Amino acid sequence: MPETKRTDAGAPRRRFTRYPVYKDSGVEWLGEIPAHWDPLKLKRICTFAYGDSLASEARVDGDVEVYGSNGPVGSHERSNTLAPCLVIGRKGSFGKVNFSPRPVFAIDTTFFVDRRFTRVDIRWLYYVLTNMRLDSVTKDSAIPGLDREDAYVRGVCLCSPDEQRAIAAFLDRETARIDALVAKEERLIELLQEKRTTLITRAITKGLDPNGPMKDSGVEWLGEIPAHWEVKSLKRISRRVGVGIAEAATHAYADEGVPIIRSTNVRANQVLAHDLLRIERSFAEKHRSKYLFAGDLVTVRTGVPGTTAVVPDELDRSQCFTMLISTPQKGHVSAFLSYFLNSTSAQVYFELEGWGTAQTNISVPILQRIPIPVPSEDQQKAIVAYIESEPLVLMGFWRECRRPSTASRSFALPLSRPRSPARSTSWKRQVGLPEPLRPADPPGNRATGSPAATIWLGPGGACQWPAAYLDLSGLVLIAGSAIQLF
Numbered sequence: 001m002p003e004t005k006r007t008d009a010g011a012p013r014r015r016f017t018r019y020p021v022y023k024d025s026g027v028e029w030l031g032e033i034p035a036h037w038d039p040l041k042l043k044r045i046c047t048f049a050y051g052d053s054l055a056s057e058a059r060v061d062g063d064v065e066v067y068g069s070n071g072p073v074g075s076h077e078r079s080n081t082l083a084p085c086l087v088i089g090r091k092g093s094f095g096k097v098n099f100s101p102r103p104v105f106a107i108d109t110t111f112f113v114d115r116r117f118t119r120v121d122i123r124w125l126y127y128v129l130t131n132m133r134l135d136s137v138t139k140d141s142a143i144p145g146l147d148r149e150d151a152y153v154r155g156v157c158l159c160s161p162d163e164q165r166a167i168a169a170f171l172d173r174e175t176a177r178i179d180a181l182v183a184k185e186e187r188l189i190e191l192l193q194e195k196r197t198t199l200i201t202r203a204i205t206k207g208l209d210p211n212g213p214m215k216d217s218g219v220e221w222l223g224e225i226p227a228h229w230e231v232k233s234l235k236r237i238s239r240r241v242g243v244g245i246a247e248a249a250t251h252a253y254a255d256e257g258v259p260i261i262r263s264t265n266v267r268a269n270q271v272l273a274h275d276l277l278r279i280e281r282s283f284a285e286k287h288r289s290k291y292l293f294a295g296d297l298v299t300v301r302t303g304v305p306g307t308t309a310v311v312p313d314e315l316d317r318s319q320c321f322t323m324l325i326s327t328p329q330k331g332h333v334s335a336f337l338s339y340f341l342n343s344t345s346a347q348v349y350f351e352l353e354g355w356g357t358a359q360t361n362i363s364v365p366i367l368q369r370i371p372i373p374v375p376s377e378d379q380q381k382a383i384v385a386y387i388e389s390e391p392l393v394l395m396g397f398w399r400e401c402r403r404p405s406t407a408s409r410s411f412a413l414p415l416s417r418p419r420s421p422a423r424s425t426s427w428k429r430q431v432g433l434p435e436p437l438r439p440a441d442p443p444g445n446r447a448t449g450s451p452a453a454t455i456w457l458g459p460g461g462a463c464q465w466p467a468a469y470l471d472l473s474g475l476v477l478i479a480g481s482a483i484q485l486f
Contacts, residue, residue, distance in 0.1 A: 027155055037159050042132075043152035045273055046118035046125060048088060048342055051106035052080050066105045067112075079103035082449035084122045085114040088134065094146040099126045111148060118181040124164035127171050128156055201343040203383050204336070217373060221348045225373040234337070235368035239327045241485030244298075244320035245287050260284075261292070261311075261320040263300045268342040269335070271298070271309045284319050292318045292325060295334045299324040299341060305362040306350040308341040310334045324367050339387055340372055365413040 021035035033039065051067075054076065059066065062077030071088030081087075083103045089096040091109040099122075106112040118125060137150045205225060206214075213227040225231065235241055249260065257278040257344070265272045284291070292298065294316040300307040301324055311318065328334050340346055349370055354360035375383070 015203070025155075025157065030155070030157070033157050034159070037157045040156050041152060042154045042156050045120050045156055045158060047112050048111035048113060048148040048151065049117050051087070051090070051108045051110040051112055053108045054105060057154070064105055065100065065105060066107060067098060067100070068107055068111060069096060069109050069355050071096075071098050072104075073107070076105045077316050078105065080105050081112050082114040082116060084205070085112055086122060086126055086129065087112045088129065089144040089146065092147075093135075094144060095133070095137060097126060097129045097134065099123065111146070121159070121161060121164035121168055123168035125167060180359060197344060200339055200387050201345055203386055204340045204343050205345055207375065207379065208383060217371070219354070219371045222345055222371060222373065226375065228342075229373050230373045231371050232374050234326060234369060234370050234372055235334045235376065237337075237372065238368075239329055240369045241324070241326045241364055242290070243301075244290050244292075244323050244325055246322050249279055249283065249321060252279045254278050255282045257281050258284035259315055259318040261298055261315065261318060261323065263303060263307075264297055266300055266307055266309050266323070268307055269309055269338050271312060271315065273312075273315065279319065287319065290319060290325065292320055293317075293327070295324040295328070295336055297334060297341070299326065299362075299367060301363070302359055302361045305354055305360050306341055306346055308338045310338050312484075322404060324362070324364060326367070331377045333377060333380040333384060334376070335384045335388075337372065339384065341370070346370065 017035040020034075022032040024034045025031060025033045025039045027039065030039075054066065056074070059074055060077040064076045064077055064079045065072045066074040066076050067087040069091060070093040081100075081103050084099065084101045085104060085106075087098045087100065087104065087106045088096075088111040089109070090111050104112075113122070113125065115122065132151070132154050134146055134151055134154075137146055137154075205222060207226045207229070211227070214224040215227045217223060217225045217231050219231060222231070245260070255278065257280050259273075259276045260279050261271060261276065265276060292311045292315065294311055294313045296311045297308050298311060298320050299305075301322060326337070328337055350362055350366070351360060353366045353369075356364050374380075
């Protein structure tokens with residue numbers, strides 16, 4: 001039986017009771033196994049039965065799932081397996097192992113195993129086959145696939161039926177627990193990203209002073225803006241708004257030459273330089289009017305239209321393929337414009353003005369006409385500094401929650417502006433994180449009795465979320481409206 005112990009640092013650690021006697025398995029990578037376990041070949045414990053042909057037009061809609069190599073692909077009125085069963089990919093996604101607690105129809109691109117073809121516990125066998133990495137067992141051929149004879153020679157450590165059931169039950173519990181933790185972490189990341197997007201849009205359209213006077217922008221989807229800001233089209237504040245190379249360039253690809261940015265290289269406010277293609281210098285010179293320079297903006301036209309990034313210094317004098325190019329005039333901060341074009345407000349504009357049925361497209365005139373709220377250059381720089389402090393804070397927040405501790409700790413994420421002038425001054429003095437990210441022990445939420453703490457991010461403001469104690473092995477989780485750190 002597994003036991004839970006604690007390390008010197010206090011973190012829980014799972015340990016397992018050893019069997020009384022072990023023996024050499026005879027397999028170098030496996031080492032010793034319990035003395036009463038038998039090392040066998042897979043063919044000794046199960047048979048891979050072939051699935052049956054069932055064309056799509058021959059299927060009769062019913063309650064039985066039809067399984068292909070990659071899982072369910074439809075339904076049918078009858079099954080060809082018993083329950084429970086395993087379906088193993090034979091062609092296509094060969095080697096993939098699927099478990100079903102119900103009878104299914106396994107088609108002819110698969111093998112299947114049910115109680116007619118094995119005496120071992122089906123769920124235990126599922127974990128055994130999954131661990132075998134059968135997707136690596138294939139012969140060299142034009143159409144890769146799984147030969148069951150190759151699978152049959154794989155080694156298996158056979159234990160008693162009771163142990164099989166116990167092992168399967170344990171793995172079911174632990175994998176379900178891990179999946180739940182992963183899902184909660186993914187949800188936390190989504191929430192943090194949503195909050196970050198909201199903060200950016202608010203800063204880029206409303207400024208950093210929530211108490212400043214506002215005025216109507218005259219643009220319905222933009223709403224109010226600070227009274228001293230102006231609304232100008234991108235064309236009015238740019239030296240050029242055009243399009244990159246719009247002719248076939250594959251013939252000019254080269255190992256060395258001028259980098260060419262494609263839409264696949266562009267993310268919001270970031271150019272991914274790890275897989276840039278290059279073109280011959282002569283072809284780039286043919287399109288010299290389309291050269292990109294450091295500080296220019298590149299904007300995706302189709303797919304995710306409006307996605308914009310600033311050309312970094314290392315890609316000065318590069319080219320781009322069929323994307324939109326903007327060169328801001330002096331006094332206009334490229335990063336500020338990029339953040340605005342990626343904001344939810346700008347995305348509304350692109351959705352309204354874009355054209356196309358299958359996917360939205362934008363053109364040079366559409367980009368030229370976009371209304372942009374424009375503060376002074378100093379304010380643009382301050383807003384960019386505020387926005388770019390956020391990832392640093394969140395990275396510190398994430399790093400802190402991974403630090404081992406002997407006790408659970410709770411933090412509240414910053415969600416609104418600090419009311420304390422001292423704290424606001426602190427933020428201005430050190431953009432990003434004015435106070436150390438650390439555990440705190442205030443009185444707590446009186447409704448739940450849970451401790452809480454506040455991390456101030458700056459002019460975004462402050463909101464304190466209640467936090468409850470959960471023993472979840474050092475992971476960041478979201479529980480109701482509370483962010484948990486342990």
